[in-house]
Amino acid sequence: MREDNLGYFTEETSADVVIARMADTANPRLAALMATIIRHLHEAIKEMEPTQAEWLEAIKFLTETGHMSDDWRQEFILLSDVLGVSMLVDAINNRKPSGASESTVLGPFHVPDAPELPMGANICLDGKGEPMLIKGRILDTGGRPIEGATLDVWQTNDDGFYDVQQKGIQPDFNLRGVFRTGADGRYHFWGARPRFYPIPDDGPVGKLLAQLGRHPYRPAHLHYILEAPGFETLITHIFDPDDTYINSDAVFGVKQSLLAKFELIDDPVRIAAEGAAGPFHEVIHDFVLAPSA
Numbered sequence: 001m002r003e004d005n006l007g008y009f010t011e012e013t014s015a016d017v018v019i020a021r022m023a024d025t026a027n028p029r030l031a032a033l034m035a036t037i038i039r040h041l042h043e044a045i046k047e048m049e050p051t052q053a054e055w056l057e058a059i060k061f062l063t064e065t066g067h068m069s070d071d072w073r074q075e076f077i078l079l080s081d082v083l084g085v086s087m088l089v090d091a092i093n094n095r096k097p098s099g100a101s102e103s104t105v106l107g108p109f110h111v112p113d114a115p116e117l118p119m120g121a122n123i124c125l126d127g128k129g130e131p132m133l134i135k136g137r138i139l140d141t142g143g144r145p146i147e148g149a150t151l152d153v154w155q156t157n158d159d160g161f162y163d164v165q166q167k168g169i170q171p172d173f174n175l176r177g178v179f180r181t182g183a184d185g186r187y188h189f190w191g192a193r194p195r196f197y198p199i200p201d202d203g204p205v206g207k208l209l210a211q212l213g214r215h216p217y218r219p220a221h222l223h224y225i226l227e228a229p230g231f232e233t234l235i236t237h238i239f240d241p242d243d244t245y246i247n248s249d250a251v252f253g254v255k256q257s258l259l260a261k262f263e264l265i266d267d268p269v270r271i272a273a274e275g276a277a278g279p280f281h282e283v284i285h286d287f288v289l290a291p292s293a
Contacts (some may be wrong), residue, residue: 001286004222005165007020007170007259010022014042015039015042015043017036018038018042019034019035019038019039019132022034022035022073025252039293040162052087053190058203060206061204064079064203064204065079065203065204065205066099066169066206068203073200073203074108075203075204075205078199078200078205079205079208081105081199081250081251081252082199082205082208082209082214082250082251082253083254085127085250086105086251087104087105087252087253089234089277090105091103092106094235096288096290097141097291098146099141099143099288100141100285100288100289100290101234101257101258101285101287101288101289102236102255102257103234103235103236104235104236104237104253104254104255104258104259105235105251105253106223106225106235107223108153109162109164109165110152110154110223110225111163111164111173111176114152114154114173114176114177114178114179115173115176115177115178116150116178116180117179119179119180119181119182119187120187120188120189120190120268121177121179121184121189121190122189122190122191123155123170123173123174123175123177123189124155124157124174124190124191125170125173125174125175126157126170126174126190128157128158128170128192129157129192129193129275130158130193130280130281131190131191131192131193131277131278131280131281132190132191132192132193132262132280132281132282132283133188133189133190133265133274133280133281133282133283134153134187134188134189134190134191134222134282134283134285135186135187135188135189135282135283135284136153136182136186136187136188136284136286136287137185137186137187137286137287138181138185138186138187138228138286138287138289139185139286139287139288139289140231140288140289140291141288141289141290141291143186144185144187144291145181145183145184145186146181146185146228146231147181147182147183147185148180148181148228148229149180149181149185149226149227149228149231149289150178150179150180150181150188150226150227150228150264151179151180151181151224151225151226152178152179152224152225152226152227153176153177153178153179153189153191153222153223153224154175154176154177154222154223155172155175155176155191155192155194155221155222156175156194156195156197156220157170157175157192157194158192158193158194158195159195160176160194160197160198161197161198162194163175163176166194173208175191175192177189188288191222193220193281194220194221194222194240195220195260196217196218196219196243196244196245197217197218198215198216198217198218198250199216199217199218199223199250199251200216201216209250210278214248214250215245215247215248215250216250217244217245217248217250218245218249218250218251219240219243219244219245219246219249220237220239220243220262221238221240221253222237222238222283222289223236223237224236224237224238225239226289227285228289229230230291231289231290231291231292232289232290232291232292234287234289235251236260236287238256238259238263238283238285239254239258239259239260240258240259240260240262241259241260241261242261242262246259260283260285261279261283261284262281262282262283263281263282263283264279264280264281265279265280265282266279274286
């Protein structure tokens with residue numbers, strides 16, 4: 001070990017001494033990341049001046065968070081979500097050119113290999129909830145339609161549950177589907193109006209939210225993964241701007257550009273034109289994909 005790794009630890013030099021011990025690493029990126037974390041962590045501790053009991057409570061919280069995590073549930077991701085870190089990492093890694101649609105977090109309930117359906121199909125397999133027609137265009141940044149773009153879509157039912165949360169209650173692949181655009185870049189399909197729902201709040205992260213006076217709810221939304229050759233993949237949502245929780249999403253996923261009015265259509269002429277059995281909600285939203293680098 002080099003001599004410059006042997007500095008004495010003091011309150012004033014704490015971060016510098018710890019960072020110096022990494023001088024012999026063969027992984028400079030890791031060393032740079034850890035140096036940033038250590039420096040900011042030590043600055044925070046010096047600013048807060050926690051008691052020994054308070055620091056022990058912090059360690060216990062992290063321990064409980066780890067114990068709550070398994071192959072199905074990742075409580076540390078949930079912690080990242082509610083602190084806004086997941087959305088910040090998403091924003092840093094998905095900077096878009098002017099005019100391109102914005103991304104948001106994937107969420108935990110995406111299911112690969114959802115069936116590809118004909119354009120206009122109904123993804124609501126159990127027929128429950130208020131019918132909703134979702135449509136729009138997939139465009140490039142020049143406003144031209146993108147042919148052959150795929151839309152992988154999924155949503156909750158009107159009780160706020162995804163199909164994977166209600167095995168044996170909802171049909172498999174309920175409110176999920178994949179669609180492919182034609183030459184006009186247009187898409188349309190039927191679903192059911194989603195509703196707000198809580199993130200898991202029965203663990204340490206939920207307890208933290210309660211102590212902070214925060215609720216665990218996400219506003220009603222539809223999920224999209226959009227892909228097309230020559231374009232960047234877009235992972236995003238569209239949100240109901242009239243939802244109770246639209247301005248206080250527990251995971252900070254809402255962006256103003258992703259608001260899309262869930263309009264009630266009760267005009268008999270429109271109902272007949274769409275072949276609907278009665279009133280329905282309609283959502284119209286265009287997506288603009290950024291070209292691949």
